Amino acid sequence: MVYAHKFEIYSGQENLEKVPGEPDLGATGNVVVRLLRGVPRMINHIIYFDNFYTSLPLVYFLAKQGIHTVGTVQQNRIPNNKLPDRKTFMKKSVPRGSYEERVSTFDGVDMSCVAWKDNKVVTLLSTYSGALPVTEVSRYDKAKKETIGITCPFIVQEYNKHMGVINAWVIYRKNAMERNHHKNNLLTMSQFRNELAFVLCNKGTSKETKRGRRSTSTLEDELQSKIKKASPAPPPPKDIRTDGAEHWPTVGGSHRCKYPKCKG
Secondary structure, three states, X not given: OOOOOOOOOOOOOOOOOOOOOOOOOHHHHHHHHHHOOOOOOOOXXXXXXXXOOOOHHHHHHHHHOOEEEEEEOOHHHOOOOOOOOHHHHOOOOOOOOOEEEEEEEEOOEEEEEEEEEXXXXXXXXXXXXXXXXXXXXXXXXXXXXXXEEEEEOHHHXXXXXXXXXXXXXXXXXXXXXHOOOOHHHOOOHHHHHHHHHHHHHHOOOOOOOOOOOOOHHHHHHHHHHHHOOOOOXXXXXXXXXXXXXXXXXXXXXXXXXXXXXXXX
């Protein structure tokens, strides 16, 4: 299980101040360097990231700091890598599970670059793991309509092991299943994202009517809402109901209760 511990919100200001000794590794590389400022050096910590961040200068810099890395990488970020191009690798004559590895040493830093064919070509770069030892993993073959075993390099296993569950929706489903919630009652990914966005945008906000003349757009919206047939409003998410903002009872006509378990 992986949780967000430290993060930056993208605001378009990539060139933030650097501390002494930090190189300029570009917008994406600098983000990684900043987030790792609190990680102890020279005790062989391992960092995992995806191809949005992985680059040779970043991997080399972290290796010199005593931090190992594993990450997917775009082949055009590795000049003269001598790996097969994607078109060649994806030919039907190349069986699924095939891989090729290139190893290099620069200024005392050993690097391994592995290209592996699954349903698409995956390229990974690391300073501590390589293709060996290989194992077998199960994949579904659409042509044969059956599950088959294919070769999987060690570097792929390492990456999937530590990067496979970095997803809030996956964590939500895992926690729900551990609490014996029925699978049919769980939110889909789109529903989860919609509810998360709604909570982040509305948590702690006030819906109190503001003083002054209402804007033209507000009046137009009200007129449009009167024309359309109103549908029952869904109950707000629990995080909104319990945030302590604007929770005052109002006196009005009798309506059906929005509380999910209420039968009134």
